[in-house]
Amino acid sequence: YDLSKPACVAIFHHEFKNNPAMFREGSKRDYELLLNFFGELNANVKYRCEDYKAKKVKETVKKIRNKNFDKYSCLIVIIMSHGEAKDQIWALDKCYNLEADVVDRIRENRSLRAKPKLFIVQACKGEAMMEPDYTPTAPSAMNIMKCYSTYDGN
Template sequence: MIDADYFEPRSVTEHSLPDDYKGLEKSSLDESDATAVETYPDIEINLSELSYSNKFTKRGYFVIFNYQHYSEKSKYYGKPRRGSERDVQRLKQIMTELGFLVKVYDDLTMRETVIKLKRYGEGDMEEYQMFGCAILAHGEANGEIFCHSGSMNIRGFVNPIRKNRTLVGKPKLFFVQACRGHDYMEGWRGRAGAQIQHVEEEPKPFRTPRTWPIDADVLVHYATTEGHLSWRSPTKGSWFISTLCDCLRWTYSEEFHQTLIRVNASVAQDFVSITSNVQSDKKKEMPQIQSQLTKLLYFKPLDDLE
């Protein structure tokens, strides 16, 4: 597992270039699906249970798209994401321990990425419990992700997977280590005193539907909020992925959202940039969870799955 001594209260990293970029290539998978309502007309989802099913004997794929080096055609040419190999190493280790079949793709072009995603989007995952994906790349505002050459929107990664019929009603998890803009995040002095309270409510009864939203059961955990930079150590990897891999040791003992909140809290509290540049010195990072999961998600060791 992850060495707890890795988490230093202060870390140094590189950040994205401050110039804007226009004329980005778009993936053909970014187009919206106008017939989403009719996509699964005969599916029946049992909402009487509050947790995702553990009846599967296989966890699922966890796909890592690692964009560390950039071609001469890219605006990030000469700006390698040093330290990203550490993120890949940690993700591969923890996800393998959690029972995922891990696949790593390094420095694919936009077109190569689209082809890979199309294969997963059309693949038969009926016997799998869920699907997971990590995207490690340079990024900019409005969901722009830079591949080795070319770029695509975050929707280009999510759309093929959310449309996979064999993953309907199953968790589809995405973790995005990328900047979402060029602004530095300031930090308050001192610590926040507010406590998070858990409130339990009885589910509202309603008739079991025969259709299911195509955007349901998708979770995207971003390294930072819209408009802000994310941080990465050239020797130890990114704040977000390092913390995620460490916090996943809690996965078997609590609901998955609680684990992700641990990630948010740790990144918010334990990290601050220390640089020689007054503009980038003493800056913070705040991960963001975008969850459309419709049930509670509890991981169990594969041997305990029904």
Template sequence: MSSEAEQSTDQDAYDMSDARLALTLCITKNRAGSETDVKALEQMYEALGFKSTVRRNLPAKGFWEELEKFREAMDQMKDPVSCCFVVLMAHGEEGILQGVDDNTIQLEELFAMLTNKNCRALRGKPKVFIVQACRGDQKDSGEVVQPKETGETVLLSKEQPPKLPTYTDALHVFATVEGYLAYRHENDGSFFIQTLVDVFTNMKGHILDLLTEVTRRMADAELMQGGKPRKVNPEVQSTLRKLLYLQ
């Protein structure tokens, strides 16, 4: 019996046969456990066939500069690129990251660098941003009542247009929802990164299904902070046009 990925047509799934590139920009200073996350990510990249670059302890401007170098290197490559991962790990608040110099940079500035308009090599290719950073200082104690599960599926049957919108083929995955803390253990690393790496490395399926499993595991778990139980879940923002299979 063929796998789910094998059953997909060329129109259903992104072509992942070319180069896979990953960039990790991480503040490790005063972020105990972050090196554990870096090691886990490196193992995941190797397992999934990604060529990885890691940069640590950058000033705020350095996030932009390193991503610019990454983009320029891709645009100059002779061989095509299938997909890129960009992992951003730092202290932060909603919409911003804090550099090792305590200055800040807007996440939207970083996201914009790899849009279909601004990165030729990744035009129409999946661009996955993974953000391990707080988005505020709120703490979630959880709710007893189980909410109803609702959802809508919108299917578009139009033929592929000759042009792509500027902001398609992107996936932004945040460690927590807007306004809330992200959790990191000083020895075991961050709950989000460790869960994501385990799922991406050991499970098969398209990436949105994998992220649903990440969300389920995180939502089912209970974290202790200052002797009080806390809940946390990631947030996924997707403009992918096709199924993205990593395995």
């Protein structure tokens, strides 16, 4: 795959209107470092979505679905937020679904049809806590990232 000229989308949620206790302390710095990293890669950050409501995230994804990405080699979408089970991602006001509202819509973009589309999500997938019955000597399961080149069944 050619990843030499990526277009990037950064979706960043760190404030949550209905639950101020969910504020993601320190995440603003992570976001700034991510944007700097994209700059070092000479990647074009096409959309910066910071603390959008779920409706505005969906509207932005609709724009991405219709945008012409012919001059780019791939699309990288980074989402930073809190998450819930079943691919739910928290926006400023409520959750949206990663698969239905983001991935599936972007897959409909004809100019991205034969190009890699990378979705990197920094969010939990629920509230389950690991209860160790021993002193851990390795990082917990929360520090694992699995990436597949395709969906289940494909």
